[in-house]
Amino acid sequence: MRARGAAAVGLGILAALVVVALAAPLLAPYDPTVRAGRPFAAPSAAHLLGTNDVGHDLLSELIYGTQASLLVGTVAALAATVIGSVVGLVAGYVRGAIDTVLMRLVDVVLSLPVLPLTIVIGVFAGPGLVTQVVVIATVIWAGVARELRAQVLSLRERDHIQALQAMGARAWYVLPRHVVPAVAPIVVPQFVLAVRTAILLEAALAFLGLGDITAKSWGTMLSLAQARSAFLTDAWLWWVVPPGLAIAVTVLAFALLGFAFEEWARPALRMPAARPARRRSAVMAVPVDADAPALHIAGLTVEYRTDRGPVRAVESVDLTVARGEVVGLVGESGSGKSTIAAAALGLLPPAATITAGIVDVAGEPVSTMSAAALRALRGDRVALVPQEAMSALDPVRTIGSQIVGVVTAHRTVGRAAARDRAAELLGLVDLDPALVRAYPHQLSGGMRQRAVIAMALANDPALLIADEPTSGLDVLVQGEVLDLLDRLRERLGLAMLVISHDLPVLERIADRIAVLQAGSVVEIGPVAAITYAPEHPHTRTLVAAVPRLVPAS
């Protein structure tokens, strides 16, 4: 759904409706308030939509109904938007007691049932266009106020507003110059959604007989059709369907506009889901070669499709991780580290394609596998330790059930056996096995990263890919996690590809280090060689950037 398309359709419908409303006297074949034919007439050349119970022409009523429906809807929504915006701005900016009182009021209005509230006030106020507008505005301003206040509150936290306040600027100076322009874009979608609600409320009120009898709206037409049981005869086709469709199309126009605003505000809603693309070229049964390196990348080139043509993220990369070896991959952000990791996991986003080269994991050709074979490989032969330790675990499931999930995704084992395995794995990463029952929020950042490592080890992978495994952890915990990885590697003979922008992290854990710059490996060699005898200028820059304690001589 393209937001632009939705907005265009919505605006188109609206323009047509406004024209119909303004040109009603020219378009309508009859005066809708006078008897134009015999009552209950079926559609004919003289009356395209027939007549109602007193002989009014239904087509003319429909055309004139545009005026009342649009008028009540837009005026009520405008009033509600103005009131709501002012209340939201004041409450959000002034805060304190005024904010508390106003927001309590907003909460109360929002908690009351909308239509019954509208009806109760409407009945006492009496029928009429003006009272309808007032009643509807009274009921819907609160939603606008709440939204605006939230925007103002987040705006207040911005640096330039805080700076103004620190300099002693008064509210009457800051509000119109800095706050109002910033929240104005929010007001428009709020108004659009308010119109939508207002038109539907007007229809419901009119349907219940609380509309203005002298200015018939579509809701009034439906109310009369209901009272005369038009839907029990064929008359529903020309008496019930057209006004209802008119309401639906009008409301839809505003809903489409609101939808477009929301899509613009949240680009994620427009992006295709980040799922691995389906591939049909299936190369399945490759005999597992026990001597094959854990990871073998040769001549790998990856391109991303973008609006401005293909962008090459990785170019002719050769990289091998032998069994039991730890290779570090260092590079700045955007150098292609994550793309290489994603390629090794068979998790490249749909926009990326491998244009040349091969990727083998434990002798299996990742770059040509079917999606199903890749899924079977991931979490089994190759596992990932991701960079977001704090949010990498599902917050609503226990640590144990998440480890069990990884085990049962690849092995047919009983529940009890999988649970035992989960406890055993937690022990392996120096966590209390009783934590299988714990939820992620009960664990510290370091403990969560250990739990994620336990998940990665669940099926004895041949290769572990650690993507910035220590990011977001404090320095002491970083050291513990690196020590843990080091011990696991000794104990399990694990091969690892450790990705980091942080050279010291790699120096501490890796056997060899590969230096990545702009998608190419510019230098690769043992840690000592990279640290003490860097050859490539980029490597030298990286090494020089690390502060070192030089022993006093």
Next chain:
Amino acid sequence: MPSRLRVLLPRVGQYLLVGWAAATLNFALPHLAPGDPVDYLYAGETLGLAPELREQIRAGYGLDRSIPEQYGAFWAGLARGELGTSVQYNRPVVDVLMDHLPWTVVLVGLATVASFVIGTALGAWAAWHRGTRRDAGAVVAMLALGSMPGFWIGMILIAVFAVALGWFPSYGAAPPDGSGIAWLGDVAARMALPLATLTLAGCAGVFMLARATMTTVLDEPFVRLARAMGLPEWRIAIGHALRNAVLPIYTYLTLELGVLLSGAVVVESVFAYPGLGRLIFEAVTVRDYPLLQGAFLLVTVGIIAANLLADLTYPLLDPRVRVAA
């Protein structure tokens, strides 16, 4: 758990405030509205009344006392469970409301569950396929559905399924007599169309929310990790993504309940379904003010009760508020 209480207590305070506001609005409206409150008590039948009689009625209802005194008496009456007398039924408003309440509770309850299930399932499906034609089609269909007035959907369903096809009865909730399975079957058949109407009118809102939350959750690191661990796609979708996306949708349900109760007012009127909504419609038509006010208060209290229920049951879904860190 004290931390739970700290969250819950302000909510309860908020609900008390809402209940107070609804009741006070009921008290204030007859006084604020143009004309004599006596007229509102007797649905305008008092218009030609002699001034002496009018004074007698005023004294009988305590309308000659000061506003604070009247307000006190109003709350004393509420505390005794008195909501006045219905003009139309000539019975205590409370009794009339209780006769009609069960039908609305069943109808709106079922519609809430149905629109939640359908809206969530479709919204999650659309988010899973977002950016594709399937997603666009679902969005357009749901926006269109949400743009139709509930009572109009009901009228169309009657014209098609009750009149033209004759599959379902179009009005009432239960035959006057009968028992056992046959009676229940008849009740179900009469509920089918109103239930379908309310569900159709209600699921669009749930759909849009479910699509938006599911989209957010699908980008969460834990979904990426589940994929990197080789979990089957359906287990990622249901076990992880949907399981998390359900949380905000569940809190939205109480808002949805307000929407559906509003829908019930007009939809029950179309189907002559003997619930609270139909009662409100009748009260409006004959200007039975005491009955209308009582119904408004009862609906408000119902929404508050549902909110409280949601607050109390939410921890069952979200361990972060159930288990302290």
